[in-house]
Amino acid sequence: MSDTKSKLSDALVRSIAPDGGTRITYDAGPDSVRGFGIRVTAAGAKSFVLNYVIAGRERRMTIGSYPAWKVATAREEAKRLRREEIDRGVDPLGQRQAAREAATVNELCDRYIEEHAVKKRTDEGDRTMIRLYVRPRLGNRKVASITFADVDRLHREVSKGIGGSRPAPYQANRLLSLLSKMFSLSIRWEMRTDNPAKGIERNQEQPRHRYLSGDELRRLTDALAKHPNQVAANTVRFLLLTGARRGEVLSATWDQFDLETGIWTKPSSHTKQKHEHRVPLSAPARQLLAEMREEAERRAEAKAREPSCYVFPAQRAQRKKREASPDLSPARRGGGHMVEIKSSWAAICKAAQLDGVRLHDLRHSYASWLASAGLSLPIIGALLGHTQPGTTARYAHLFDDPLRAATERVGAIVTGKGGGGEVVPLERRR
Numbered sequence: 001m002s003d004t005k006s007k008l009s010d011a012l013v014r015s016i017a018p019d020g021g022t023r024i025t026y027d028a029g030p031d032s033v034r035g036f037g038i039r040v041t042a043a044g045a046k047s048f049v050l051n052y053v054i055a056g057r058e059r060r061m062t063i064g065s066y067p068a069w070k071v072a073t074a075r076e077e078a079k080r081l082r083r084e085e086i087d088r089g090v091d092p093l094g095q096r097q098a099a100r101e102a103a104t105v106n107e108l109c110d111r112y113i114e115e116h117a118v119k120k121r122t123d124e125g126d127r128t129m130i131r132l133y134v135r136p137r138l139g140n141r142k143v144a145s146i147t148f149a150d151v152d153r154l155h156r157e158v159s160k161g162i163g164g165s166r167p168a169p170y171q172a173n174r175l176l177s178l179l180s181k182m183f184s185l186s187i188r189w190e191m192r193t194d195n196p197a198k199g200i201e202r203n204q205e206q207p208r209h210r211y212l213s214g215d216e217l218r219r220l221t222d223a224l225a226k227h228p229n230q231v232a233a234n235t236v237r238f239l240l241l242t243g244a245r246r247g248e249v250l251s252a253t254w255d256q257f258d259l260e261t262g263i264w265t266k267p268s269s270h271t272k273q274k275h276e277h278r279v280p281l282s283a284p285a286r287q288l289l290a291e292m293r294e295e296a297e298r299r300a301e302a303k304a305r306e307p308s309c310y311v312f313p314a315q316r317a318q319r320k321k322r323e324a325s326p327d328l329s330p331a332r333r334g335g336g337h338m339v340e341i342k343s344s345w346a347a348i349c350k351a352a353q354l355d356g357v358r359l360h361d362l363r364h365s366y367a368s369w370l371a372s373a374g375l376s377l378p379i380i381g382a383l384l385g386h387t388q389p390g391t392t393a394r395y396a397h398l399f400d401d402p403l404r405a406a407t408e409r410v411g412a413i414v415t416g417k418g419g420g421g422e423v424v425p426l427e428r429r430r
Contacts, residue, residue, distance in 0.1 A: 006025055006026075006027075006028055007027070007028050007029040007032070008025065008027045008028075008032075008036075008037070008038060008071050008075070009071055010070055010071050012025070013038050013046060013066055013071060016038065016040050016046070017040075017044075018040055018041065018042050018043065018044045019042075020042055021042055022039060022040070022041050022042060023039070023040050024037045024038065024039045024040075024049065025037055025038050025040075027075065031075070032075075033050075033075055033078040033079050033082060034082070035050050035051035035052050035078075036048070036049075036050050036074070036075060036078040037049055037050075037051070038066065038071075039062075045065070046065065046066040046067075047062050047063070047064065047065040047066060048062070048063040048064055048065075048066065048069055048071075048074035048077075048078070049061065049062055049063065050063055050078045050081060050082075052081075052082070052086045054086065054089070054090075054091045054094075055089075055091075059091065059093050059094075060093075061081075061092060061093040061096070063077050063078060063081075064077070099142070099144075102142045102143065102144055102191070103142070103143045103186075103189075103191045104139065104140060104141065104142055104143065105134065105135075105138040105139050105140070105141050105142075105143055105146065106135060106139040106140065107143075108143050108182055108185075108186055108189075108191060109130050109134055109135060109139065109182070111185075111189065112126075112130075112181075112182050112185060113126070113127060113130070116181070116185060122247070124247075124339050125174070126178055129171075129174065129175050129178055130178075133154065133158060133162075133175055134175075134178075134179070134182075137154050137157075138150065138154070143183075143186050143191040143192050144191065144192045146183070146192075146196050147196055148196045148197075148199070148200070150196065151176070151179055151196050151197045151200060152200050154175070154179075155172050155173075155175065155176050155200055156172075158171060158172035158175055159172040159203055169203035169205075170203070170205055172203060173202045173203055173205065176197060176200055176202060179197040180195060180197035180198065183195040183196060183197050209361075209364045210356060210357055210358070210361040210364060210365075211361070211364055211365045211368045212354075212357070212361070212362070212365040216352070216354055216357075217240075217365075219352040219353060219354065220236075220240075220348070220352045220354060222352065223348050223349075223351035223352035224236055224237060224348060226351065227344065227347065227348055227351070229315075229344050231312060231315060231338075232338075232341045232344035232345070232348075233344075233348070234288065234292055234312070235249060235250065235312055235338065235341055236341075236345065236348065236359075236362070237288055238285065238288060238289075238311075239359065239362045239363070240362050240365070240366065241281075241282060241284055241285040241288065242264070242279070242281070242285055242366070243362070243363050243366025243367060243370075243383060243384055244266075244279075244363070244385075245360075245363065245385075246359050246360065248266055249311075249312065250312055250337055250338045250339060250341075251310070251337050252264075252266075252310070252311045252312065252337075253309045253310055253311065254293065254309060254310075254311060255309070257281075257289060257311075259281075259286055259289060259290055259293075262280055262281045262282075262283075262285075262286050263278055263279070263280060263281065264278070264279050264280075264281055265277075265278050266278075266279070266385070275387060277385040279382075279383060279385070289311070292311065296308065296313075310336065310337035310338075311337075312337055312338045313336075313337055313338065314336050314337055314338050314339070315338070341359075345359055363384070366384075367380055367384060370383065377389070377392045378392075380392055
């Protein structure tokens with residue numbers, strides 16, 4: 001119900017009593033604003049409203065409640081809305097509703113995981129960063145409200161260490177790449193119009209290549225033999241024997257292997273280059289797989305169930321932890337493959353007295369052993385699954401020792417100090 005128009009004042013608003021229904025008293029007089037009024041409900045609640053017509057549709061929006069808002073302040077806000085939005089064809093109530101319904105960063109995370117992360121080789125890494133950093137810091141915010149400063153601050157916090165954790169400058173860079181991709185997709189999904197992660201300066205990264213010496217390798221193999229978790233130990237053994245990436249090994253399925261011909265066919269979805277990669281297996285690698293397959297079938301038969309399709313299936317404690325994580329795919333929450341062996345690797349390194357060795361350094365070591373055996377960079381690149389020669393070129397320095405040995409051998413032959421051939425005199429005759 002609407003009253004006849006009256007000049008609104010604080011005194012008039014205070015005097016309006018509820019009468020069993022909702023009533024609106026509109027503003028009138030020389031300083032009035034068209035459609036501005038005070039609404040009083042049957043319960044006595046009072047709030048200032050503004051009626052307007054936009055695109056032929058009548059709208060009514062609430063400006064604010066009384067007495068938190070006074071008449072003069074509410075009238076000025078009504079004037080501003082008329083002047084800056086309504087008269088320019090903008091619907092302020094529609095904008096307010098759109099903002100309320102706008103996607104949050106949590107919703108962006110959900111869509112990113114469902115539609116994009118599942119197609120990536122680094123799926124689990126993305127999910128982990130979303131769980132550790134993105135949701136706790138930005139999750140409840142609207143996607144459109146995130147600024148350059150918000151992303152820059154999060155990058156700096158992770159770089160320096162959050163909540164007493166160790167500084168993680170490299171992880172902070174990976175997080176920045178993840179956020180940049182997420183916000184780039186948010187533009188495509190019409191959640192915002194720009195990418196707030198663009199232009200943020202990344203931490204400087206120094207390439208680090210660590211190689212196992214012969215003595216370190218012996219200590220590592222001894223520690224693997226004594227480690228209580230032989231599934232994790234076999235993972236490390238297989239990394240040593242193949243030089244494959246951790247993700248390729250942990251996600252490997254039995255149907256990728258032909259043990260008769262000794263070929264491992266990695267599907268494109270599991271490789272970094274997104275190309276199928278066929279790689280020959282050494283006799284020790286084939287023997288290790290055969291023993292693991294036999295053990296897996298024996299365990300499955302004892303429990304009257306089918307063996308897992310994964311070479312390295314998730315273990316019970318790992319499965320329980322993953323079942324409670326909303327940021328893991330349903331397939332990986334249950335009986336999927338192993339995702340990490342960090343705790344086992346730390347224990348193995350401690351037992352082997354290895355300092356500063358990452359799992360990825362086993363891949364570098366594999367490359368170094370190939371180079372020491374005199375194999376060429378193209379051969380090393382083919383075994384490691386590199387598609388660009390420049391990627392393998394980082395191992396060029398590993399040829400220093402075999403090249404030095406080769407040139408020393410030639411020098412010995414030429415000077416007659418090493419035997420094994422005709423001596424060519426170096427002195428020029430005068």
